Amino acid sequence: MIKKLLPILLALIGTGAGIGAGIMLKPSPAPEDLAAVECVPPDGEVHHETVDGEEAVDVDAPTQTEFVKMSNQFIIPIMGTERVQAMVVASLSLEVRTGTTEAVYSREPKLRDVFLQVMFDHANIGGFEGSFTKSDRMDILRRSLVDAARAVLGKDVADVLITEIARQDT
Structure with missing residues (x-):
């Protein structure tokens, strides 16, 4: 009798665990009601148009930008219980106000330090596990x-x- 009930019991437990995992890992819904829409007209001045039609101008936003590539890649170890289980390699570029390239390069050691800390923290919370390139996970890292x-x-x-x-498992 127990031999006949065991497969049915295991099937029910497995189904319940699968449903529970699906509910827990379901991605969060995208925000449907955006409060503001950002428009960049040809004059380069950034305007924020609200739902009510009112307009606010952001004078601190960069009007002309350029891209500065960080000189070296970032290597982030992904730790298992006792050893490194994977390595993530990333290349970053910054979009900055035109004319600030030299400031970026002069502050690069500090930038590399804070970027590495952010990526280590992201790795420690599991940000590079599984489907780490999903948009919601990448948005968290980018912000x-x-x-x-x-x-x-x-x-x-x-x-x-x-x-x-890129992620390379060891």
Whole structure:
């Protein structure tokens, strides 16, 4: 009798675990009601148009930008319980206000330090596990990198671009 009930019981437990995992790992829904839409007209001045039709001008936004590639790749170890289980290699570029390239290169050691810390933190929370290139995971990493860059360079940073990223399991 137990030999006949065991497969049915295991099937029910497996189905329940699968449903539970699916519910827990379901991606968060995209925000449907955006409060503001950003428009960049030909004059380069950034305008924020709200839902009510009111307009606000962001005078601190960079009007002309250029891209500065970080000179070396970033290598981030992914730790297992006792050893490195994978390595992530990433290349970054910064979109900055025109004329600030020299400031980026003069502050590059500090930028590399804060970028590495952000990526180590991202790795420690599991950001590079599984499907690490999913847009929601990459958005979290990009926002953190932009915040770190702005802490070093101020409002001259418009964006941080992840130009290459790869994971190699050991």
